[in-house]
Amino acid sequence: MQVGFELNGEHLDLDVEASVSLADLLHSRLAAASVHLGCEQGVCGACAVLVDEEAVRSCLMLAVQADGRRVTTAEGVARRRGGRWSEVEAALVGKGAFQCGFCTSGVVVALEELLAGDEPLTREDVVEQLSGQICRCTGYVPILDAFVSLLASTGRMREEGGR
Amino acid sequence: MKFPPFGYLRPTGLPEACEMLAEEGARPLGGGQSLLPLMALRLARPRTLVDLGALEELVGTSRSVSAGEEVLEIGAMTTLSAVEHDRTACSAVPLLSRIVRFIGHPAIRHRGTLGGSIAHADPAAELPAACIALDASASIASRRGSRSERVEALVTGPYQTSLREDELVTGLCFPIRPGRRTGVWEVAPRPGDFALAGAICVVYPEHSGPAGAAVTFFGVQAKPSRVTLDVEGAAGEGGGRYFQDLADSLEGVLEDGHADDRFRRRLAAVAARRAFAAARGCPPEVGA
Amino acid sequence: MGPAAPRPALRPGPGRGRHTRGGGRYVADLVTSGTLVIGFVRSSFARARLGQVDLSRVRSSPGVVAAYGAGDLEGLLRPLPVRFGPGKLYDWHLLAKGSVCFVGEPIALVVGVDRGSVEEACELAEVDYEPLEPILDLDSARSAGAGLVREEAGSNVVFLASKGSGDVEAALASAEVVVDRVFHLARQSACPLENRGVLAEDESLSGELVVCSSTQIPHILRTAVSTVLGRPEGSVRVVVPDVGGGFGLKCQVAAEECLVAWAACHLGRRVVWLEDRWENLVASNHAHDEQVHLRVGFASDGTITAVDAEVTVDVGAHSCYPLSVALEPSSTAAHLFGSYRVPEARVRSLGVATNKCPTGAYRGVGGSVANFATERSLDEAARALGMSRLEIRRRNLLQLADMPYAHPIGGLVDTGDPRMVLEELVGGLDPEAPWLAAIQSLEPAPSPAEGEALLGVGLVVFGEHSSPGSEVYRSRGVTEVPGYDAASVELLEDGTFAVYLSSADAGQGHGDVCRQQVADVLGVAAGDVTVVEGDTGRCPRGTGTFASRFAVAQLSAALRASARLSSRLVEAAAARLSCEVDEVKRDGEVFSSGSGDERVSLKELARWLYVPDSGRLGRSLEVPFAESGYWDDGPTLPTCAMLALVEVDPETFQARVRRIAALEECGRVLDEAVVLGQLRGGIVMGIGDALLEEHRYSETGDLLTSTFMDYLVPTASDVPRLDLRVLDDDRLHSRRSESGAKGVGEAGTIGAVGAVGCALAEAVRAAGGSLDELPGTPLRLFRSCASQGAEGSGVLR
Numbered sequence A: 001m002q003v004g005f006e007l008n009g010e011h012l013d014l015d016v017e018a019s020v021s022l023a024d025l026l027h028s029r030l031a032a033a034s035v036h037l038g039c040e041q042g043v044c045g046a047c048a049v050l051v052d053e054e055a056v057r058s059c060l061m062l063a064v065q066a067d068g069r070r071v072t073t074a075e076g077v078a079r080r081r082g083g084r085w086s087e088v089e090a091a092l093v094g095k096g097a098f099q100c101g102f103c104t105s106g107v108v109v110a111l112e113e114l115l116a117g118d119e120p121l122t123r124e125d126v127v128e129q130l131s132g133q134i135c136r137c138t139g140y141v142p143i144l145d146a147f148v149s150l151l152a153s154t155g156r157m158r159e160e161g162g163r
Numbered sequence B: 001m002k003f004p005p006f007g008y009l010r011p012t013g014l015p016e017a018c019e020m021l022a023e024e025g026a027r028p029l030g031g032g033q034s035l036l037p038l039m040a041l042r043l044a045r046p047r048t049l050v051d052l053g054a055l056e057e058l059v060g061t062s063r064s065v066s067a068g069e070e071v072l073e074i075g076a077m078t079t080l081s082a083v084e085h086d087r088t089a090c091s092a093v094p095l096l097s098r099i100v101r102f103i104g105h106p107a108i109r110h111r112g113t114l115g116g117s118i119a120h121a122d123p124a125a126e127l128p129a130a131c132i133a134l135d136a137s138a139s140i141a142s143r144r145g146s147r148s149e150r151v152e153a154l155v156t157g158p159y160q161t162s163l164r165e166d167e168l169v170t171g172l173c174f175p176i177r178p179g180r181r182t183g184v185w186e187v188a189p190r191p192g193d194f195a196l197a198g199a200i201c202v203v204y205p206e207h208s209g210p211a212g213a214a215v216t217f218f219g220v221q222a223k224p225s226r227v228t229l230d231v232e233g234a235a236g237e238g239g240g241r242y243f244q245d246l247a248d249s250l251e252g253v254l255e256d257g258h259a260d261d262r263f264r265r266r267l268a269a270v271a272a273r274r275a276f277a278a279a280r281g282c283p284p285e286v287g288a
Numbered sequence C: 001m002g003p004a005a006p007r008p009a010l011r012p013g014p015g016r017g018r019h020t021r022g023g024g025r026y027v028a029d030l031v032t033s034g035t036l037v038i039g040f041v042r043s044s045f046a047r048a049r050l051g052q053v054d055l056s057r058v059r060s061s062p063g064v065v066a067a068y069g070a071g072d073l074e075g076l077l078r079p080l081p082v083r084f085g086p087g088k089l090y091d092w093h094l095l096a097k098g099s100v101c102f103v104g105e106p107i108a109l110v111v112g113v114d115r116g117s118v119e120e121a122c123e124l125a126e127v128d129y130e131p132l133e134p135i136l137d138l139d140s141a142r143s144a145g146a147g148l149v150r151e152e153a154g155s156n157v158v159f160l161a162s163k164g165s166g167d168v169e170a171a172l173a174s175a176e177v178v179v180d181r182v183f184h185l186a187r188q189s190a191c192p193l194e195n196r197g198v199l200a201e202d203e204s205l206s207g208e209l210v211v212c213s214s215t216q217i218p219h220i221l222r223t224a225v226s227t228v229l230g231r232p233e234g235s236v237r238v239v240v241p242d243v244g245g246g247f248g249l250k251c252q253v254a255a256e257e258c259l260v261a262w263a264a265c266h267l268g269r270r271v272v273w274l275e276d277r278w279e280n281l282v283a284s285n286h287a288h289d290e291q292v293h294l295r296v297g298f299a300s301d302g303t304i305t306a307v308d309a310e311v312t313v314d315v316g317a318h319s320c321y322p323l324s325v326a327l328e329p330s331s332t333a334a335h336l337f338g339s340y341r342v343p344e345a346r347v348r349s350l351g352v353a354t355n356k357c358p359t360g361a362y363r364g365v366g367g368s369v370a371n372f373a374t375e376r377s378l379d380e381a382a383r384a385l386g387m388s389r390l391e392i393r394r395r396n397l398l399q400l401a402d403m404p405y406a407h408p409i410g411g412l413v414d415t416g417d418p419r420m421v422l423e424e425l426v427g428g429l430d431p432e433a434p435w436l437a438a439i440q441s442l443e444p445a446p447s448p449a450e451g452e453a454l455l456g457v458g459l460v461v462f463g464e465h466s467s468p469g470s471e472v473y474r475s476r477g478v479t480e481v482p483g484y485d486a487a488s489v490e491l492l493e494d495g496t497f498a499v500y501l502s503s504a505d506a507g508q509g510h511g512d513v514c515r516q517q518v519a520d521v522l523g524v525a526a527g528d529v530t531v532v533e534g535d536t537g538r539c540p541r542g543t544g545t546f547a548s549r550f551a552v553a554q555l556s557a558a559l560r561a562s563a564r565l566s567s568r569l570v571e572a573a574a575a576r577l578s579c580e581v582d583e584v585k586r587d588g589e590v591f592s593s594g595s596g597d598e599r600v601s602l603k604e605l606a607r608w609l610y611v612p613d614s615g616r617l618g619r620s621l622e623v624p625f626a627e628s629g630y631w632d633d634g635p636t637l638p639t640c641a642m643l644a645l646v647e648v649d650p651e652t653f654q655a656r657v658r659r660i661a662a663l664e665e666c667g668r669v670l671d672e673a674v675v676l677g678q679l680r681g682g683i684v685m686g687i688g689d690a691l692l693e694e695h696r697y698s699e700t701g702d703l704l705t706s707t708f709m710d711y712l713v714p715t716a717s718d719v720p721r722l723d724l725r726v727l728d729d730d731r732l733h734s735r736r737s738e739s740g741a742k743g744v745g746e747a748g749t750i751g752a753v754g755a756v757g758c759a760l761a762e763a764v765r766a767a768g769g770s771l772d773e774l775p776g777t778p779l780r781l782f783r784s785c786a787s788q789g790a791e792g793s794g795v796l797r
């Protein structure tokens, strides 16, 4: 089937079989190495990508469903923001917030979604968003700390309690 | 865990969708957050998927009057996230946005739909229970015409509904009941997981509509069930006992590795009591 | 096809930032167009005789290139000899032959153009099963007439070891208090986020079979592959690309790894198998699933008088290679009461086969349950003796003055001071924190008021047997694990150095640590040292990365090699400067002779060595100018003390860890950030083991926890506040390792299982319960109270 969509700022027209997941299309055919398969059940979040502005599981979306949409993988997050590194990437690297790296690009995408909003956030909000991303190495602490300090530095942190 | 091969259709209008669904082996695809995992495990093998994603008429919320009653209508393809953040829905039926936040994670809610959740009828899912608790009915369409059915009757068992093969849910209709108060409580292994047991409690104002209060359980039996509460008993001194007795009277309580019969009844009792307390502590709905 | 050579695992220094945008190169990233994809037909029965395996419909399915069952491999692929106990080897047929013994066991290998076609084709296999009653638990495995899981073993008890000293029964008989309990830890699995994966190609040019695998043990894998293929080891090269976590899972050789290598040779094509999560959960390796029966005697002053232990592990349907079924039983036994003085002890450890997924390593291995069992018994004894939990530990912990201590269970403890570690932890605690009172109090925690959370505090002090050496493995009868690690350090022509290691990184950050350590010894900048590991084609043979081996075994080898090379540099400089070796002075990267007139820089020296003016260089100046090092002096014993505070909902029995404080003494601290990173990650993993992770089987032997929806690993919402400190005290540095380090990979996990487990037990005690089984799921906590008839009291009113 024909699909046309924007990937990291570039328009693509492709022919793809209906049964191919967006994750497989991105990783295997479009060399988006950041899209990792960890569970193919929508649980682990390693395959997270932004579709338009929303983080979704690319393993639970058909490639053909990307038709007409704007897809951003971790490779494209910085470009989207017009920089060499996105703020989220810089924050994670600064805190050494990864070990094996397999979850990292999904984490970047999930946090990028949160950062792109404008409402103030609590640490609980960050935990909620991050709880959809499984990391087996870091114990999450450095990831949380990195993002919370990023939010604090941009004045987006709000104290806990009540929303 | 790759999807087995299937034919893929993407109708752009409801009549077209109904035609496509009339074909043998066709199955609607909503957000895919339940159907696609099943296909990846090869537990489902639809011949054709009819993707409802381009049916814009099935997206969005609106208020109207139906049979003399004010209602909130939500299109079946409205995503859970959209419901969570929708102002109309939040003000008309505040329980919806609160309960949706118990479902999975934001990324799941961005794709998962209201219609899919009802049609999937997972016994532990929050939304079918919410629909039952709130007296919602589903609008259903097929090539043969359209009909409406109360969600309570629509959901017939675990992953079972009275939907025919060629039918699809087009929307849900929630009566708006000013003065109503609602509370929800669930126990899940981790935040975002399906509930081990959950309860939604609805408390009605004294002189309107159905009297008193009711609790709807989910994750407890093969399908959500609604039980009327004796408000005095529930609110009284022996409230804990009252809810335990209530839970003990339920039939066909599920057993699995997370909870046996006895423990699940206990969790149901706790969830009901806490949902009841939450409902009583919450401001009455204004319906505006 | 001329695919690019698989990228060797050369790790750029500070470049781990590449991971934020997909810059990692995992096995899945090495797949090029034209790579054939492999999948497996797997058993749907837990125990059955296997009749005909008809693959004809599989072969004619679209996109399928070839399919093979065990019969097709006859004479082409040898079985892998694996072992039960010492001296008991049996043939592991990599595709099931004659019978299947767990759900998920590979029956046929299918090669196709993509994974989708292969999965579709696998469904078409026609397999004749003659189902037999599966043996699914310890009791039925040991009951008469149950039949055998593995005929070869002659018994379902496939491993048995015992160790004893003195007269334990007499000591127990005269003890003031005897704690007699059975502790359990469920079946769990490591679940690295990247599943296993192997890509292989028989290179036509070099004649070398290149196997790129997500493994922790490249050299052992090479041995296995060359064994089953009957090829010389030199013609097999294992390369480890980026590995998305291992945690012990990837230190077993998988049947699939060998089969993929075989298919690459047989077909002459580049082939790949990327395990999916279902396969990973159902059929890779599980771990733990064991019970520890302890009888521990105490004198009236709280000192331990004797320990009698029986460890029984449900090892599943196969032994694993290389660690064997000895792994979990031996490791559990070895860790019991490791930080405590034990006058008399007797330990038996058993491995029992069942028709479940084979077991292997998972971070913490036996240390986790041993820690829980040890510390729970101390808590029980303290209560029985009217002593505080802190005090009973103080009376029994080993101290520096006891060293070296011949521990009757764990063997020689060469250095360390567990008592000091405990005191440092306690001394550094916030005096207001509730846990201090809890561990000092003589009374059990009072029952909380109605509706309030049940709180519990757990305290543990333990050692981690890290970097076991050959002696340990041979004593278990295991000859497949070398036990040593090795390194070579080479001066290159441009004056920089390359270090070749026998290990393989799975995200621990080896390169950075090693580069700095080696550079310090060689007296050069870290940027002049390149670290290469995970490539049997270039690196010396060794054991690999598990059991916290890196900072200990691997670095010691590298440091020895570096020291040797460093002195050879001086010899070379002397030759170049025409002076005596002891006249050479070194100032940074410049060598000068005694008189100081003659100077040569390291770069010039290197150039001179590799491009000699004439052929008159002596033996000591021959190139390659490299030295090797080797280390086999393990184990070392780091010590950790940990406290956990948990709260349990008194009605739903949902538990949450609120805080954890730990003090880690792991010898010399080479890089504090790495140490803390290992601790944090380990602790959260341990919280998962203690609260969430549990595999369950149906009565027919089907795994009920075959997705991440059902096998629950910790998420960000499970993370408590962590207060972690590291103790680096010269007196406690390892005397065995060159680096002084003792290893830190598993302490977090072992500690959290014990500390959270003990804290949960304390919490349910307040509701009248008693907990000896982990994970402490709500159901288990509920039952622990309900079985004591305590369900009504103080619970739901």
Ligand SMILES: Cc1cc2nc3c(=O)[nH]c(=O)nc-3n(C[C@H](O)[C@H](O)[C@H](O)COP(=O)(O)OP(=O)(O)OC[C@H]3O[C@@H](n4cnc5c(N)ncnc54)[C@H](O)[C@@H]3O)c2cc1C
Pocket: A041, A042, A043, B027, B028, B029, B030, B031, B032, B033, B034, B035, B036, B037, B052, B076, B077, B102, B103, B104, B105, B108, B111, B112, B113, B114, B115, B116, B117, B118, B119, B120, B122, B124, B125, B126, B127, B163, B167, B168, B169, B170, B192, B193, B194, B195
């Ligand atoms: C990791 C994860 C966690 C989750 N956690 C929860 C949770 O805690 N609670 C919860 O309730 N759910 C949970 N879900 C499920 C999620 O909410 C699903 O999205 C939802 O239940 C189904 O919606 P869908 O639109 O994705 O449906 P689909 O997956 O598209 O479809 C589900 C079924 O409904 C049918 N269908 C879809 N739309 C229609 C329609 N309009 N008319 C008729 N039939 C239709 C399909 O044919 C299919 O049989 C989780 C999912 C994942 C992946």
